[in-house]
Amino acid sequence: MALDEFLCLYRQGFARVAACTTPIALGEPHHNAIVFQQWLERCHEQAVAIAVFPELGLTGYTLEDLFFQQLMLERSQEALLALVERTAHLMSVGIVGMPLRWGDSLYNCAVIFHKGRILGVVPKIMLPRYREFYEARHFTSGAGCSGTIRLGTQEVPFGADLLFEAEDIAGLTLGVEICEDLWAPQPPSGALAVAGATVIANLSASPVTVGRAEHRALLCAAQSMRTSSAYLYAAATVGESTTDLAWDGQLLIYEAGECLAQSDRFAPKGDMVVADIDLDRLRQERLQTGYFASTHAKNFRRIRFAVNPPLQDWGLKREVPRFPFVPLRLALCEQDCREAWNIQVHALCQRLKAAHAKTMIIGVSGGLDSALALLVAVKAADCLGWERTQIIARTMPGFATGGESLALAHGLMESLGVRAGELDIRPTAQAMLAAIDHPYGRGEAVYDITFENVQAGLRTDFLFRLANHHQGLVIGTGDMSELALGWCTYGVGDQMAHYNVNAGLPKTLIQHVIRWASGHDKSVSPAARAVLESIVAAEISPELVPNQGQGVQSTQQMIGPYALQDFTLYYVLRYGFAPKKIAFLQLHAWGDAKKGEWPLNYPEQDRIAYDLPTIIHWSRVFLKRFFGTSQFKRSAMPNGPKVVAGGSLSPRGDWRAPSDGTATLWLADLDDIESYKL
């Protein structure tokens, strides 16, 4: 298979959808049908699978009693049939609005057609008859309707019980509702989604008044979130009657509460928005919540169709953020940091009170994690009215501790006014290595895992014994990214604490929370702020192995850039995506340093790109460690609060998995990318 196919959005669980609003000629269905045809051709050229147009768009919404004119109804049916025929060569499913007689009543309908076939007709259920609306004068509600309708030579399903299922795109099932349906207390899309619709199209003719655009967006956001669906909304525009109302042609595409695309309103020539919706994401949401496994589905008819999209690289029309745990916009990032900080501080306060602790004990390395944990401890002490000297902080140099880290650790402890001290672990570590007959104990330069873990273990041992001695709790510092990778020393090591305030924070978020706290919280003095700036700027290192001429031991050279590993963690944990899909997303987020926005203040020299082989390399490291070797460390992790919506790795707070699992399945999926001839 060619790389082009790997890069095709339809191969990776996405579908491209469009919402269109075209200028109409009021009461001229043949004219409007030609315009729809032209716009559908544009959709086809962009590989759009589903395109929705406004309510009653074939005739216009504002025809009033002209809807009852025989000629109007006949001409609009002819126009529809011509449109269906002339678009038979296009891949896009079209959804247009028109009045249709069924029996002796008139219905406000959506007609869904594809490749020359009318797939079905869905009537509007909720007919507004208040304030500016008089729909009940002309139309009958489609509530409970289920039958067929004859359109030209085709006998077509008619009813509010229709689902349109793409047989060649997994998870693409369309449900349709019409304008006011969304405003009702129980929109029909609720039942459609429970029965399997992942995409809801809304044909609308919503007149604009001050504030209405926000209300529509709010409704689309809420409904797409509540139903775990993609919501496509297209409102009528230029050409509708302005006798008493005005029209703005708002277009919205939402996915599970998130806005993927929106139009500029009041566009004189109409507008179209296109977005790629993530069907995998919607299906995963549904799988996890379990609300969608309903016997309800039996009340719906399913109409199948095949899109047959060309399998080539169509790009990806949606933003894939480089840092899924960190919002790009400064205001949102600050909001998340404030929230994370409050969660950490208040959780710790509660635990200290409940445990009747008299002190907190914390190991301070001069690195990021212990800096944040110490800040949280200081704030908790302030909140509880403790003296800061009730925080017993120790920096514990080992065989590889650098002078800079040591100075930062001292600087931080002193500037925060805690009970600071230095505890040299080297004599004890030397004695322990000799006692277990490790070569280093005999003076040989052997820097293996045992050498590393003896130091990490002794630090923890000292902290726990200090806690006994001072009736305190050991405050854990390890973050969620380290837990994902098993990058900590088990049991007698930094994996253990009495309470871990950082376990719910991924590494890519930690530096932002430190920056936020140091800039916004009164507990951080200007002197501490200066030290924190240097800590945030330093290379991340465990400093367990002495520098042998190649520079300090760099964590990210061993386990991969945290930016990539946190990215993978987010999609594995929150959505259960397969490695191939994650690599595809990662390539779109990280493949081009010039594409997309970077977080404000992100250092220029760090604005780099990762190519697909590099992404695959580090993904392999993540998968081996996450699925294969590190779960036992998480299964036994200490208490600590869940912080981010992306998930937590505590077996009680969120992620549960066997401690003896393997990574085979995930590694094979990753290997499969190579079959695409990169």
Ligand SMILES: Nc1ncnc2c1ncn2[C@@H]1O[C@H](COP(=O)(O)OP(=O)(O)OC[C@H]2O[C@@H]([n+]3cccc(C(=O)O)c3)[C@H](O)[C@@H]2O)[C@@H](O)[C@H]1O
């Ligand atoms: N499924 C399972 N269930 C129960 N036990 C299992 C197990 N798999 C392995 N084990 C046991 O666990 C051992 C491995 O775990 P462990 O003793 O922790 O050792 P290990 O994971 O091999 O080493 C810890 C790693 O974390 C790094 N580290 C440590 C401390 C701090 C930081 C930092 O930067 O923050 C990084 C350190 O550089 C080292 O690479 C195995 O040797 C085996 O005895």
Ligand SMILES: Nc1ncnc2c1ncn2[C@@H]1O[C@H](COP(=O)(O)OP(=O)(O)OP(=O)(O)O)[C@@H](O)[C@H]1O
């Ligand atoms: N020299 C040290 N002095 C005191 N505590 C230490 C020292 N080195 C490590 N620790 C403790 O062990 C934890 C893990 O340390 P390590 O430096 O290996 O990784 P880290 O996750 O990068 O943490 P940090 O960002 O705090 O350095 C630290 O957060 C700290 O509590």
Ligand SMILES: NC(=O)CC[C@H](N)C(=O)O
């Ligand atoms: N056409 C409609 O059904 C419009 C009704 C909707 N409540 C609105 O105000 O926009």
